[in-house]
Amino acid sequence: PSENLRWDTLDALKNSPKGKLKYSSDWLEKEEDVLAGFIEISSLSPLSGQILKKLSPRPRLKTCSVVSSVRDTSPSFSEDVAICGSVPISPRPISSPISPPAASVLAEEEDEEEGKEGTQEEIEDVHAVGVSSAVSVSSTPAISVLSPRATQMAGCIRMCEEKHRARAKAELSLRQEQQQHLVATVAGRGSEQLKRFDELMALKQRQEYQSMRDMMEKETQESLGRQEKLREEHRHRMKILNLRLREAEQQRLREAELERQRQTEGRERLRTLNDIQEKVLQLNQKLQPAPATQTGPIPNHASYITSGNQLCSQVSEVVRTTTEGEFPSVVDMAVAEQALQAMMTLVGALQDEKAQDAERKRKEDEEEERRKKQAELEAQLEEQKKRTAALSAKEKSKREGLQMRADDSTLVWCIGLQDFAKQCAESFEELNSKDQKTKKLKMDLQKAATIPVSQIGTTSGSKLKEIFEKIDKLLSGRAVMSGGKSVCASHHRCGQEFINYKLAEKFVKQGEEEVASNHLAAFPIAVVASGVWELHPNVGELILAHLHKMCPYSVPYYPPKTEGMSVEEHRRILGYRVEDSKVEEQDSFLKRMSGMIRLYAAIIQSRWPHSNKQGPHPHGLNHGWRWLAQILNMEPIADVTATMLFDFLEVCGNALMRQYRNQFWKLLLLIKEEYFPRIEAITKSGQMGSVTRLKQFLENSLRTKQISPPTGQLDHSFWRS
DSSP states (O other), X not given: OTGGGHHHHHHHHHHXXXXXXXXXXXXXXXXXXXXXXXXXXXXXXXXXXXXXXXXXXXXXXXXXXXXXXXXXXXXXXXXXXXXXXHSOOOSSOOOOTTHHHHHHHHHHHHHHHHSOHHHHHHHHHHHHHHHHHHXXXXXXXXXXXSOHHHHHHXXXXXXXXXHHHHHXXXXXXXXHHHHHHHHXXXXXXXXXXXXXXXXXXXXXXXXXXXXXXXXXXXXXXXXXXXXXXXHHHHHHHHHHHHHHHHHHHHHHHHHHHHHHHHHHHHHHHHHHXXXXXXXXXXXXXXXXXXXXXXXXXXXXXXXXXXXXXXXXXXXXXXXXXXXXXXOOOHHHHHHHHHHHHHXXXXXXHHHHHHHHHHHHHHHHHHHHHHHHTHHHHHHTHHHHHHHHHHHHHXXXXXXXXXXXXXOHHHHHHHHHHHHHHHHHHHHTGGGGOOOHHHHHHHHHHHHHHHHHHHTOOSSOHHHHHHHHHHXXXXXXXXXXXXXXXXXXXXXXXXXXXXXXXXXXXXXXXXXXXXXXXXXXXXXXXXXXHHHXXXXXXXXXXXXXXXXXXXXXXXXXXXXXOOTTOOHHHHXXXXXXXXXXXXXXOHHHHHHHHHHHHHHHHHHTTOOOXXXXXXXXXXXXXXXXXXXXXXXXXXXXXXTHHHHHHHHHHHHXXXXXXHHHTHHHHHHHHHIIIIIHHHHHHHOOGGGHHHHHHHHHHHHHHHHHTOOOOXXXXXXXXXXXX
């Protein structure tokens, strides 16, 4: 605030009477009294209090220095200064020509020393004027330099300085107290902030410790989880290893069982082969001419002997391979059986010729005897005519009743199929060579033909389609992969006939074995066989030939027992298995026949769904109707006819019902009312199982007028799988 009043002080001094002095440089030369007219009692300005507040010891020293400089010029002046230092301050006013200007100049000097330089120069000018005036006054002895007023002013100034010093001390102590209070406040705040910082650091420490604990707990949990997962994986691996060990053990057991079974079958085939050789040799003995017939036609008889010797050599060749430590294979057994059949046919043909010769001789003897007895017979002619009429009536009634064998057309058709199969078997006789390369090729062709058929199942339509395409490629002369190598029918000129024959035989074998034990397998095998039959008719004819040979009831045909035929041989022709003169059990026989009849019933109603050929089924439902009508025209056989009828109707009844409708229901009614009583009449008490099943089937079907589709029939969902 004092700095803002400087200019007001200067303005006050300027406007005062002493501030209107005119300075002149020749004042000292002219010895003019500059202060003349201005020596009056000075009064303090209203602003002198503020000026005095700003006074300090420094201007006083300067004043003394000015006075000292003046004192040097005059001895009287120095004395006055000394007096000034010793005279006490008086409160009264002092008359001095320089007192008011000196006070003003001192106040102005104090202010201007703290302010600007320009103002300092003005104060120095005023000081110069005061000094010059003092010098001029000192020249006059009548004027005293240090007046009581000046002394009083100096005392006032000193009092003012003391007052200001005391005030400065008070303010300094107050400021020190404030500074101490501020320092204490700042120290308190610092300590509080330090406490807050310590608390924050402690909080962060606790948080970090807690986070570390959480992290350690989390890692512990994760470690426990990983350990549990590892234990679980270990248990799972142990389970898999145990399963694999069990599977390996089961595989080993299966292989051991298969090896044992192979050994058993090999020994059985070996025994069968020995029996076949024995029978062939026995039959060959029958071909040798008796001494009484040496006069007969030798050339024709010699051809029979030559053929018999060839067949004996063929069987002996097969037996020779078994003496090397190997069991006879299925192919060897087939060759031996074919040789046996050929030998039997040869013996039968020879016996037929002998019978014809005997018949011719008998007829000649009868003719001679008839001529001799012509006279005697004329007397009995009337009686003979009556007897002939009775016999004719009896024969007519017999013809109108049931037959004992199939129609001639059916037999001719069946014999034609057997001849075709025989010709096919004879066409690949070259493959029966003992050459190792040929035997290996034959085995590869047989595996390529039979393995896909044995893989047919009810798994999926895509798998069945893959098997069919593989069989079709093989029959079409293209190469297929079998046993890790390429096999093709064109590798041998007889390969195609061999593959056709073995494939057809395998289809029938599947019916005899697979379908017999699992009825659901009939339709997958039948649909593949039907598709093959449609694309390759020769294979279909061979399938029928093998089926008629292994199951004559599929013709239907009941082979009669001829003269000289043993019971075992007759049973074998009827379809029974005879091993070591032991005939197969009836249940096993009926099971095999049932499987083949079911396969036949499934074939005539199934077609390959992916075929591009259009037209009727190569062996369709009309043949099923023919079979059913033919078997109803023949006398039933105990336990066999009922089983065949039930299996055929259960598999094919629904298709025949949809195809023939009312005619089919009439046929079922005929079976129930007329044919079934004949079956019951010849059935013994221990053979009523198949009869009961047939009776229930007929009654349920005629009551509901509906036959359910057979189980295992392939639908659209199967082919989409």
